[in-house]
Amino acid sequence: MKRADIRAFLEAISGGNADPRTELDYATPYQLLVAVVLSAQATDVSVNRVTRTLFADAPTPQAMVALGEAGIAQRIQSIGLWRAKAKNVAMLSQLLLERHGGAVPGERAALEALPGVGRKTANVVLNEVFGQPAMAVDTHIFRLGNRTGLAPGTTPRAVEDALLRRIPKDMLKPAHLWLILHGRYVCKARTPECWRCPGAAYCTYGQKNLKA
Numbered sequence: 001m002k003r004a005d006i007r008a009f010l011e012a013i014s015g016g017n018a019d020p021r022t023e024l025d026y027a028t029p030y031q032l033l034v035a036v037v038l039s040a041q042a043t044d045v046s047v048n049r050v051t052r053t054l055f056a057d058a059p060t061p062q063a064m065v066a067l068g069e070a071g072i073a074q075r076i077q078s079i080g081l082w083r084a085k086a087k088n089v090a091m092l093s094q095l096l097l098e099r100h101g102g103a104v105p106g107e108r109a110a111l112e113a114l115p116g117v118g119r120k121t122a123n124v125v126l127n128e129v130f131g132q133p134a135m136a137v138d139t140h141i142f143r144l145g146n147r148t149g150l151a152p153g154t155t156p157r158a159v160e161d162a163l164l165r166r167i168p169k170d171m172l173k174p175a176h177l178w179l180i181l182h183g184r185y186v187c188k189a190r191t192p193e194c195w196r197c198p199g200a201a202y203c204t205y206g207q208k209n210l211k212a
Contacts, residue, residue, distance in 0.1 A: 001149035001204050007168050009150065009202035010175050013182040020177035022128055024048065029104040029129045030096070031055050034064070034089055036124045037116040042079040050076045061102045064093040088116030106130040120156070123176075133172030135163045140183025141176075147187065149204030 001009065014020070023044040026032040031051070039047045054075045058064040064072065073086035092114040096102055104125065105111055111122040123136035135141070137156040141163070145151035151162035167175050186193050194200050194208040 001202060003166060005202040006150065006166055007171065009148070009199040010167070010171055010178060012199035012202070013186070013197070014174065014178045015198070017178070018174060020174055020181065022124070022177065023181075025051060027055070027059070029125070030061055030102075031059065032128060033092070033104050033111075033114075033117070033121070033125055036121045037088055037092070038076060038079060038085050040085070040116075040121075041081060046079050050079055061093040061096045064089060065097065085116065091115040092117065104129065106132075123160075127173060127176050131173060133164070133169065135160050135167075135172065135176050137163075138180060139189070140187075141179045143189060144179050144183045144187055147192070147203075147205050148199075 022032070024032065024035040024039065025048045026035050034054075035047055035051050038051065054072065057075065058067040058072070067090075069086050069090040072089050073082060076082045076086060079085070095114055096104065099105075100110070106126065106129070108119075108122050108126065111117050111125060112119065120136045120138060123134035126132040126134040127136065137145070137160045142153075142156055142159050145153060145159040145163060151159050151166055153159035153162050163175070164172065182197075182199075183189075186197050192205070192209055193212075194203075194205070195210050195212050197203070200208060200210075
């Protein structure tokens with residue numbers, strides 16, 4: 001995609017939503033962190049289903065530690081990798097209390113030092129909670145970066161670096177969710193719905209599906 005077309009493409013797919021929000025349900029930065037950890041290899045819908053009960057019973061790190069790994073596991077076993085996730089949520093909650101007074105840190109290194117928190121999870125928290133221009137490259141953003149020509153790359157980190165380099169600075173924060181939502185609902189993995197894509201004119205994909 002031509003650099004000159006990137007702003008127009010992003011404005012088109014934004015749908016006028018200047019301040020997009022994640023589809024994960026949360027009330028505090030801590031709850032977002034836990035929800036993102038739980039969302040690995042799981043849909044936002046399935047995560048929201050289990051966190052509805054989990055956060056009602058354990059809304060804070062203190063309450064989560066009191067609930068314990070077994071209690072967490074009992075409440076999240078309908079999602080993938082629930083055993084490992086229960087262990088990580090219990091451990092990260094304990095470490096937040098020990099290292100950060102129960103608060104979610106706003107620094108990448110501190111976030112990535114927590115169990116179950118990798119670069120992608122840290123980027124989501126930094127973007128959503130702290131307003132930083134971080135780009136969490138999930139499967140949707142990786143696909144869009146390559147398919148549209150916006151930010152081609154062979155690895156998630158390569159796509160992330162290209163996005164940070166090519167997207168206008170003032171659009172970096174909202175672009176993260178614009179791309180995720182566009183990939184989830186329009187530029188789908190198996191059959192992209194190019195016929196209803198408002199940014200199709202700027203996309204360099206060579207096999208556009210222009211019929212509904």
